[in-house]
Amino acid sequence: MKFIIQKDYLVQSVQDVMKAVSSRTTIPILTGIKIVATEEGVTLTGSDSDISIESFIPNEEEGKEIVDIQKPGSVVLPARFFSEIVKKLPKDIVELDVQSNFLTIIRSGKAEFNLNGLDAEEYPHLPQIEENNMFRLPTDLLKNMIRQTVFAVSTSETRPILTGVNWKVDGKELTCIATDSHRLALRKATIETGNEATYNVVIPGKSLSEFSKILDDSHELVDIVITENQVLFKTKHLLFFSRLLDGNYPDTSRLIPADSKTDVILNVKEFLQSIDRASLLAREGRNNVVKLSTLDEGIVEISSNSPEIGKVIEEVQSQSISGEELKISFSAKYMLDALKALEGTDIKINFTGAMRPFVIRTLEDDSMLQLILPVRTY
Amino acid sequence: MKFIIQKDYLVQSVQDVMKAVSSRTTIPILTGIKIVATEEGVTLTGSDSDISIESFIPNEEEGKEIVDIQKPGSVVLPARFFSEIVKKLPKDIVELDVQSNFLTIIRSGKAEFNLNGLDAEEYPHLPQIEENNMFRLPTDLLKNMIRQTVFAVSTSETRPILTGVNWKVDGKELTCIATDSHRLALRKATIETGNEATYNVVIPGKSLSEFSKILDDSHELVDIVITENQVLFKTKHLLFFSRLLDGNYPDTSRLIPADSKTDVILNVKEFLQSIDRASLLAREGRNNVVKLSTLDEGIVEISSNSPEIGKVIEEVQSQSISGEELKISFSAKYMLDALKALEGTDIKINFTGAMRPFVIRTLEDDSMLQLILPVRTY
Numbered sequence: 188m189k190f191i192i193q194k195d196y197l198v199q200s201v202q203d204v205m206k207a208v209s210s211r212t213t214i215p216i217l218t219g220i221k222i223v224a225t226e227e228g229v230t231l232t233g234s235d236s237d238i239s240i241e242s243f244i245p246n247e248e249e250g251k252e253i254v255d256i257q258k259p260g261s262v263v264l265p266a267r268f269f270s271e272i273v274k275k276l277p278k279d280i281v282e283l284d285v286q287s288n289f290l291t292i293i294r295s296g297k298a299e300f301n302l303n304g305l306d307a308e309e310y311p312h313l314p315q316i317e318e319n320n321m322f323r324l325p326t327d328l329l330k331n332m333i334r335q336t337v338f339a340v341s342t343s344e345t346r347p348i349l350t351g352v353n354w355k356v357d358g359k360e361l362t363c364i365a366t367d368s369h370r371l372a373l374r375k376a377t378i379e380t381g382n383e384a385t386y387n388v389v390i391p392g393k394s395l396s397e398f399s400k401i402l403d404d405s406h407e408l409v410d411i412v413i414t415e416n417q418v419l420f421k422t423k424h425l426l427f428f429s430r431l432l433d434g435n436y437p438d439t440s441r442l443i444p445a446d447s448k449t450d451v452i453l454n455v456k457e458f459l460q461s462i463d464r465a466s467l468l469a470r471e472g473r474n475n476v477v478k479l480s481t482l483d484e485g486i487v488e489i490s491s492n493s494p495e496i497g498k499v500i501e502e503v504q505s506q507s508i509s510g511e512e513l514k515i516s517f518s519a520k521y522m523l524d525a526l527k528a529l530e531g532t533d534i535k536i537n538f539t540g541a542m543r544p545f546v547i548r549t550l551e552d553d554s555m556l557q558l559i560l561p562v563r564t565y
Numbered sequence: 566m567k568f569i570i571q572k573d574y575l576v577q578s579v580q581d582v583m584k585a586v587s588s589r590t591t592i593p594i595l596t597g598i599k600i601v602a603t604e605e606g607v608t609l610t611g612s613d614s615d616i617s618i619e620s621f622i623p624n625e626e627e628g629k630e631i632v633d634i635q636k637p638g639s640v641v642l643p644a645r646f647f648s649e650i651v652k653k654l655p656k657d658i659v660e661l662d663v664q665s666n667f668l669t670i671i672r673s674g675k676a677e678f679n680l681n682g683l684d685a686e687e688y689p690h691l692p693q694i695e696e697n698n699m700f701r702l703p704t705d706l707l708k709n710m711i712r713q714t715v716f717a718v719s720t721s722e723t724r725p726i727l728t729g730v731n732w733k734v735d736g737k738e739l740t741c742i743a744t745d746s747h748r749l750a751l752r753k754a755t756i757e758t759g760n761e762a763t764y765n766v767v768i769p770g771k772s773l774s775e776f777s778k779i780l781d782d783s784h785e786l787v788d789i790v791i792t793e794n795q796v797l798f799k800t801k802h803l804l805f806f807s808r809l810l811d812g813n814y815p816d817t818s819r820l821i822p823a824d825s826k827t828d829v830i831l832n833v834k835e836f837l838q839s840i841d842r843a844s845l846l847a848r849e850g851r852n853n854v855v856k857l858s859t860l861d862e863g864i865v866e867i868s869s870n871s872p873e874i875g876k877v878i879e880e881v882q883s884q885s886i887s888g889e890e891l892k893i894s895f896s897a898k899y900m901l902d903a904l905k906a907l908e909g910t911d912i913k914i915n916f917t918g919a920m921r922p923f924v925i926r927t928l929e930d931d932s933m934l935q936l937i938l939p940v941r942t943y
Contacts, residue, residue: 268845268874275842290875298842302875464653464676467646496646497668497680 188224188260188285192244193253194276194295197229200242201270203425204233206397207240208266214311219263220270221310222283224256232313233266238394239313240401241426261307262289269293272300314417314428322356322380323408326422332363333399335374335528335555340392341367351389353436356413358383364439365392370521371439371544371558372528379408386413389436394418394429401425443558444544447537449510451487452550453503455534458487459526461503465491466519468499476562477519481508491519506533515541516564525557566602566638566663570622571631572651572673575607575659578620579648581803582611584775585618586644592689597641598648599688600661602634610691611644616772617691618779619804639685640667647671650678692795692806700734700758701786704800710741711777713752713906713933718770719745729767731814734791736761742817743770748899749817749922749936750906757786764791767814772796772807779803821936822922825915827888829865830928831881833912836865837904839881843869844897846877854940855897859886869897884911893919894942903935 204220212218212235221232228245246254262285273281276295284292289304324332333352341349346368353364361378364371398420402409410421413431420427465477469491477491485505492498515538526534531549538545547557582598590596590613599610606623624632640663651659654673662670667682702710711730719727724746731742739756742749776798780787788799791809798805843855847869855869863883870876893916904912909927916923925935 265874271845272842275838275845277838277842297881298839298877298879300842300846300875300877303873460653460655461676464650464655464678467649467653468678495681496643497678499676499678501676503675 188222188262189256189258189283190224190229191255191257191280191282192229194273194279194281196244196253197281198273200229200231200244200424201273203242203401204231204240205266205270206401207233207235207238209235210267212236216263216305216309217311218266219305219310220266221261221263221307223261223307224254224259226256226259228254228256232310234311234313236311237391237430238397239426239428241313241428243424245424260285262291263305263307263310264291264302268302272302313426314414314419316412316414316417316419316428318410318412318419320382320384321410321412322361322378322384323410324361324376324378325406326402326409327404327406328376329409329420330399330402330404331530332361332374332376333395336363336365336372337392337395337399338524338528339365339367339370339372339557343367348389348432348434348436350393351391351432351436352395353389353439354386354413354418356380356384356386358385364436366437366439366442366558369518369560370525371442371556372525373439373443373556373558375554378411387436388413388418389432389434390418390429391432398427398429401427442544443546443556444537444539446539447510447546448540449481449508449513449538451481451508451536451538452506453487453534453536454506455526455529455532455549458503458534459523461489461501462519462522462526464501465489465499466523468493468496469519475519476516476564477522478514478516478564480514481512510538511540513538513541515545516562517545517559518562521559525559528557529555566600566640567634567636567661568602568607569633569635569658569660570607572654572657572659574622574631576651578607578609578622578802579651581620581779582609582618583644583648584779585611585613585616587613588645590614594641594683594687595689596644597683597688598644599639599641599685601639601685602632602637604634604637606634607632610688612689612691614689615769615808616775617804617806619691619806621802623802638663640669640682641685641688642669642680642682646680650680691804692792692797694790694792694795694797694806696788696790696797698760698762699788699790700739700756700762701788702739702754702756703784704780704787705782705784706754707787707798708777708780708782709908710739710752710754711773714741714743714750715770715773715777716902716906717743717745717748717750717935721745726767726810726812726814728771729769729810729814730773731817732764732766732768732791732796734758734762734764736763742814744815744817744820744936747896747938748903749820749934750903751817751821751934751936753932756789765814766791766796767810767812768796768807769810776805776807779805820922821924821934822915822917824917825888825924826918827859827886827891827916829859829886829914829916830884831865831912831914832884833904833907833910833927836881836912837901839867839879840897840900840904842879843867843877844901846871846874847897853897854894854942855900856892856894856942858892859890888916889918891916891919893923894940895923895937896940899937903937906935907933
């Protein structure tokens with residue numbers, strides 16, 4: 188294998204596939220990046236066997252030459268070294284030249300690296316995925332859907348299925364749900380699809396987080412293919428594979444209360460800052476708990492108490508409070524996470540008593556919902 | 566104690582004195598910040614008993630009211646909580662009000678914090694320092710002198726005296742020297758002083774690093790007072806005290822070779838990037854060693870070899886090489902540290918053979934010097 192390539196493209200591609208490379212793998216060759224040069228261009232692959240990322244650099248793009256393939260072939264190079272090397276090469280042009288025994292010469296300007304490579308035939312094959320059934324979402328929407336749900340997955344392996352996000356497709360609607368059994372995040376969106384397939388799968392939270400780091404904020408469509416045990420996301424030059432979690436995701440629909448006893452409408456920013464301040468002292472106490480009480484004239488009181496350190500009490504003017512008077516305690520962290528995930532300037536919180544889960548929605552948009560279980564302190 | 570204060574000033578002062586507060590202190594009251602309000606303004610103090618920082622906020626500055634003292638007094642508040650609280654207060658104005666038992670109320674807008682305070686009488690007294698003998702340096706020069714030497718102090722407690730920087734004052738010249746016995750950094754400057762006192766003290770590297778974080782890049786003069794066991798730096802509104810290290814600093818003057826067998830003049834940036842690349846593979850081998858060889862036509866070859874991973878070889882065009890041919894090995898990390906510490910665009914390296922320390926200076930400026938001991942590989 189021998190080719191000459193624009194450094195910028197190589198650096199970007201290496202950075203993308205590095206997201207899938209783990210130094211703590213049990214399969215030694217997966218600490219490497221697979222590089223394959225064909226007549227069409229160069230393909231880089233990184234994988235930790237849960238996630239695999241494939242990045243393609245075409246010979247030319249918009250009439251500009253990016254790669255000059257002099258001899259097709261393949262090699263696996265140590266990922267950590269290769270990625271640091273390409274970033275620091277002195278010139279804009281890089282030559283990769285594989286000699287006997289996969290010894291690879293990387294040249295740029297007057298700098299010459301020799302890296303011991305491995306046989307690309309030894310690298311595990313990526314899952315073969317039938318691309319008959321797929322649907323599409325704009326990149327920015329997909330990124331938002333991930334951001335607004337993935338934080339709520341469980342970090343504990345007690346119930347492994349809860350470390351993933353439940354993706355359900357029914358007709359033209361995709362619903363993403365995450366819960367750690369103390370709070371729940373839900374986001375819906377309309378997808379572009381040519382068929383009426385239904386899916387109900389669980390994607391590891393970690394895979395979605397890593398994938399979202401690669402996504403830009405463009406409107407370009409991402410193709411999504413779901414199979415029995417894999418999901419594949421396809422962007423312009425990138426394939427992102429993740430395995431799915433085994434098992435049935437719990438039915439969360441019954442968790443979300445349909446009725447409501449106290450409704451509060453609030454400005455997100457003011458409320459968030461107030462909870463943030465109260466959490467400064469709450470953090471010391473058990474469970475990071477703050478208390479919310481409705482007062483007269485639309486005033487919401489936020490307080491928290493950490494006997495050894497001190498206490499904080501604060502009033503937030505709501506836009507409206509209707510229904511029963513309420514005193515409720517909850518985790519400041521869960522509330523902050525939920526408020527940061529929601530878009531828009533105003534929120535509506537529907538409470539069904541101090542012991543029941545409550546639901547936060549934005550006033551403007553019904554496609555997302557955050558649910559939090561209160562903490563029993565009364 | 567009761568006063569009303571502009572939040573910005575309070576936040577900045579708290580941030581400055583926090584640099585001296587450690588959570589790992591054996592004296593519980595030192596986890597707090599001492600606040601004293603007098604008719605003139607508010608003084609904040611933080612200390613870990615090695616370093617103490619005192620910050621003064623005057624009642625008014627340039628005709629603008631900053632503090633309104635309603636009742637003089639003092640209190641010690643838990644530093645971590647107090648600093649996070651003031652940063653997050655909702656309004657530009659903050660009220661501090663100490664009640665009985667040092668319970669302190671912090672009010673801003675509709676937010677009210679109660680913090681359990683302590684008696685300021687229990688707080689250790691700062692060292693009393695006679696200010697008869699002092700000298701002065703501009704802030705930016707002082708910051709540079711610290712930056713260019715402090716990185717070379719020893720991080721090991723085997724010889725505690727080497728964890729400090731040796732400050733010697735003789736007449737109008739200050740010399741700062743740091744060495745960990747593998748490399749040495751030296752920087753001289755002319756000071757402003759009214760007397761001809763001589764000093765030879767060792768200031769803990771950690772104290773200088775913390776102090777330099779507080780310094781801005783202004784030309785304002787810093788007053789420096791050295792006593793038997795303390796150094797005091799005085800800026801406009803800040804006092805920074807550090808204890809000195811006990812013991813005699815080794816005489817380093819004999820370490821610096823007076824003669825030279827090979828002289829190389831190089832562009833700093835090109836040379837630094839080349840060493841940086843070579844260190845990518847050197848890091849794996851023992852001791853992070855790179856090799857430098859002089860070739861014909863003013864070419865310097867930088868190489869490094871890590872048998873399991875690969876090797877790198879690179880040519881740098883020097884401006885001139887004079888004297889004997891040379892092959893020498895040294896720590897890439899020490900060379901990078903030294904090159905980053907030097908100012909200017911071109912450097913001169915004086916070698917005295919492969920086994921002897923070599924000296925790096927900038928072409929433009931003779932007031933600083935970096936010395937590195939080679940690694941024996943031949």
